[in-house]
Amino acid sequence: MDFIQRSKRAREKLASEKLDAILLTNLTNITWLSGFSGSAGRLVLTEDKMLLVTDGRYDGQAQEQIENSQSGAEVVIENAKQKEKLLNALSNAKRIGLEADDISWQMQRTLDAEWFQDKSAELVPTEGFIVELRRKKDEGEVARIKAAANIADQALEAVLPLFTKEPTEKQVARELESAMFEFGAAGISFETIVAAGKNSARPHARPQNTSHLKKDELILIDMGALVEGYHSDMTRTFTIGDPGKIQTAMYELVSKAQAAGVSTVKAGVSCDEVDAACRDIIAEAGYGEAFSHSTGHGVGLDIHEMPRVSQGSKDILQEGEIITVEPGVYLGDYGGVRIEDTCLVTKNGCEVLTHSEKKFNIS
Amino acid sequence: MDFIQRSKRAREKLASEKLDAILLTNLTNITWLSGFSGSAGRLVLTEDKMLLVTDGRYDGQAQEQIENSQSGAEVVIENAKQKEKLLNALSNAKRIGLEADDISWQMQRTLDAEWFQDKSAELVPTEGFIVELRRKKDEGEVARIKAAANIADQALEAVLPLFTKEPTEKQVARELESAMFEFGAAGISFETIVAAGKNSARPHARPQNTSHLKKDELILIDMGALVEGYHSDMTRTFTIGDPGKIQTAMYELVSKAQAAGVSTVKAGVSCDEVDAACRDIIAEAGYGEAFSHSTGHGVGLDIHEMPRVSQGSKDILQEGEIITVEPGVYLGDYGGVRIEDTCLVTKNGCEVLTHSEKKFNIS
Numbered sequence: 001m002d003f004i005q006r007s008k009r010a011r012e013k014l015a016s017e018k019l020d021a022i023l024l025t026n027l028t029n030i031t032w033l034s035g036f037s038g039s040a041g042r043l044v045l046t047e048d049k050m051l052l053v054t055d056g057r058y059d060g061q062a063q064e065q066i067e068n069s070q071s072g073a074e075v076v077i078e079n080a081k082q083k084e085k086l087l088n089a090l091s092n093a094k095r096i097g098l099e100a101d102d103i104s105w106q107m108q109r110t111l112d113a114e115w116f117q118d119k120s121a122e123l124v125p126t127e128g129f130i131v132e133l134r135r136k137k138d139e140g141e142v143a144r145i146k147a148a149a150n151i152a153d154q155a156l157e158a159v160l161p162l163f164t165k166e167p168t169e170k171q172v173a174r175e176l177e178s179a180m181f182e183f184g185a186a187g188i189s190f191e192t193i194v195a196a197g198k199n200s201a202r203p204h205a206r207p208q209n210t211s212h213l214k215k216d217e218l219i220l221i222d223m224g225a226l227v228e229g230y231h232s233d234m235t236r237t238f239t240i241g242d243p244g245k246i247q248t249a250m251y252e253l254v255s256k257a258q259a260a261g262v263s264t265v266k267a268g269v270s271c272d273e274v275d276a277a278c279r280d281i282i283a284e285a286g287y288g289e290a291f292s293h294s295t296g297h298g299v300g301l302d303i304h305e306m307p308r309v310s311q312g313s314k315d316i317l318q319e320g321e322i323i324t325v326e327p328g329v330y331l332g333d334y335g336g337v338r339i340e341d342t343c344l345v346t347k348n349g350c351e352v353l354t355h356s357e358k359k360f361n362i363s
Numbered sequence: 364m365d366f367i368q369r370s371k372r373a374r375e376k377l378a379s380e381k382l383d384a385i386l387l388t389n390l391t392n393i394t395w396l397s398g399f400s401g402s403a404g405r406l407v408l409t410e411d412k413m414l415l416v417t418d419g420r421y422d423g424q425a426q427e428q429i430e431n432s433q434s435g436a437e438v439v440i441e442n443a444k445q446k447e448k449l450l451n452a453l454s455n456a457k458r459i460g461l462e463a464d465d466i467s468w469q470m471q472r473t474l475d476a477e478w479f480q481d482k483s484a485e486l487v488p489t490e491g492f493i494v495e496l497r498r499k500k501d502e503g504e505v506a507r508i509k510a511a512a513n514i515a516d517q518a519l520e521a522v523l524p525l526f527t528k529e530p531t532e533k534q535v536a537r538e539l540e541s542a543m544f545e546f547g548a549a550g551i552s553f554e555t556i557v558a559a560g561k562n563s564a565r566p567h568a569r570p571q572n573t574s575h576l577k578k579d580e581l582i583l584i585d586m587g588a589l590v591e592g593y594h595s596d597m598t599r600t601f602t603i604g605d606p607g608k609i610q611t612a613m614y615e616l617v618s619k620a621q622a623a624g625v626s627t628v629k630a631g632v633s634c635d636e637v638d639a640a641c642r643d644i645i646a647e648a649g650y651g652e653a654f655s656h657s658t659g660h661g662v663g664l665d666i667h668e669m670p671r672v673s674q675g676s677k678d679i680l681q682e683g684e685i686i687t688v689e690p691g692v693y694l695g696d697y698g699g700v701r702i703e704d705t706c707l708v709t710k711n712g713c714e715v716l717t718h719s720e721k722k723f724n725i726s
Contacts, residue, residue, distance in 0.1 A: 056655065057566060057567050057656070060565070061565075098468065100467065100468045100469035100472065101467055101469045102467060103467065103468050104463065104464055104465060104466065104467065104468065105461065105463045105466050105467065105468050105470075105471040105488060106463035106464045106488060106490060107468075108468040109463065109488065125468060125469060125472065127469060174541075174544055178537075178541065181537055202423070202424075203420060204420055292419065293420070
């Protein structure tokens with residue numbers, strides 16, 4: 001985890017956008033830049049200073065995390081003197097960026113009225129300032145996302161034998177989550193999706209206590225683990241017995257589309273090309289309308305982050321980005337099929353980080 | 364769950380604040396008012412309309428939840444026509460409230476520039492508009508919080524025998540969380556705190572894989588369950604063997620302070636009186652500085668919500684509010700003690716909803 005490089009890149013961006021400072025309010029962006037992961041904080045970055053402001057609960061944790069990250073942030077615990085310290089650090093700043101897509105209107109109004117009214121500084125709205133920088137992962141980040149993906153792989157393998165015993169969706173979700181903890185996850189990446197039969201037709205189905213995994217039906221699993229704040233994301237669709245012709249055709253189609261998408265991923269390729277590689281195959285087979293979401297998204301400290309792998313996305317893939325490729329087809333009572341891998345973009349292609357076998361029939 | 368009453372109260376407040384409409388962006392407030400619990404949405408409430416705007420992923424779920432809640436909201440799925448529908452519903456509105464403490468500066472700027480520039484409507488910042496209304500719980504809400512508290516009680520009882528076997532903090536946390544799921548929780552209220560020995564001196568300690576529950580030390584457990592979106596919150600401190608004189612004195616002091624706090628809770632009492640009932644006892648014993656947080660908080664759809672039970676809080680308790688009373692004393696290497704109950708405010712006192720036995724020594 002190279003925090004010095006991160007602040008260097010952020011400062012270069014400040015200069016290129018003619019900003020003297022930026023005030024970060026988004027906690028994930030603060031974690032990325034400083035290493036601090038508490039639930040309350042703001043961070044000011046100037047050309048030569050980084051100030052992390054947090055409250056008394058994080059006295060101790062903040063110093064420890066900043067020391068570990070070597071990000072060079074100075075920790076300011078909220079008290080009567082914090083305003084003075086912050087204004088001091090910003091004394092020469094004429095243009096101060098705010099994270100307009102994160103900071104509340106209320107906080108912007110307060111800063112404007114109470115902090116900067118007698119100062120000739122301008123509060124400038126920025127969008128995606130840090131989020132764009134977070135796209136390219138450093139070695140430490142890649143290692144953590146790989147570890148998270150491995151944990152999910154191991155957990156799925158461990159729990160797979162349960163699938164044939166007609167468990168409920170909720171039981172399977174719980175077992176998968178317990179197994180991820182057993183294999184070393186610090187948490188789950190998102191609420192695990194276990195969707196059986198027609199429930200699999202809802203892309204964001206929530207596991208139910210009343211719905212059982214049954215023979216001759218589809219079983220969709222979407223899961224990920226969390227390692228030191230970093231996420232993984234993987235979907236597999238299974239069946240036991242004979243799911244029927246339509247479902248089998250859906251699986252083969254999505255499988256083909258997903259492989260085509262993954263084979264398109266490469267530094268320099270635009271995200272809409274990856275989306276089109278999946279979408280065209282599904283559309284040509286006449287299922288275009290049944291693929292109702294985008295093909296993928298970046299993965300990192302957030303489960304959904306930049307870039308957008310969707311129709312019309314102009315984002316160009318760079319070496320070191322980590323994205324998902326996850327086409328799906330959803331057909332009401334027939335159920336749904338989705339297959340998803342998390343992929344590290346390389347110079348000549350990509351490295352797939354999710355290794356669970358793509359075996360449809362597990363009878 | 365009386366959604367009709369909720370929108371009635373919200374409309375009365377609109378009238379009293381001379382607002383023609385309010386645009387809600389806070390998802391918890393949207394859930395409270397409409398019954399919709401998806402992860403994306405906005406809601407417009409006017410004198411005679413309630414419009415819920417969400418995206419295609421929630422087509423189906425939104426209609427179902429609105430039907431169940433009978434909140435009367437009209438579901439608008441995001442598409443080319445949503446702007447027209449919204450502007451239509453707001454066509455007579457002169458003053459439109461925004462949730463200034465929630466809406467991003469970016470969204471406020473966009474609304475101002477793109478939506479309302481050719482309309483003579485004023486965008487008015489509001490703070491805590493819905494949050495204040497959420498303080499008083501209806502019968503359905505009380506029932507859910509009671510159910511959540513009962514689940515946590517059962518889970519703690521089930522896992523308590525493990526405490527004497529020198530497990531790690533993390534093992535205990537996992538077992539408590541699994542047990543809550545077993546007893547019917549939909550989720551956990553917050554990351555369960557299991558803090559052994561000197562770790563208990565950190566009010567927000569995170570359970571560690573490397574720290575074991577040991578004889579002659581303090582063990583602090585802070586846990587809660589989630590039932591249909593509603594939280595519970597309870598802390599107990601235990602020991603096994605002989606923790607030492609100072610720790611025993613800390614426990615007795617916090618126990619006395621907590622009981623004093625609970626006995627003060629009653630409709631009409633101000634929150635700073637409840638805080639003072641705890642704080643004065645701890646301060647008189649010379650541990651004032653070691654009680655480093657406020658006495659409590661409201662509990663509901665959020666784990667921390669209004670009112671604030673803290674020094675100087677002017678919030679007056681009302682019948683039907685649910686708050687925690689949770690004084691603590693934290694002394695570095697000696698560890699920390701906190702005892703917490705969730706309490707329903709009644710006309711003549713309160714009903715304690717968390718029933719786990721307050722037994723210090725469990726050897």
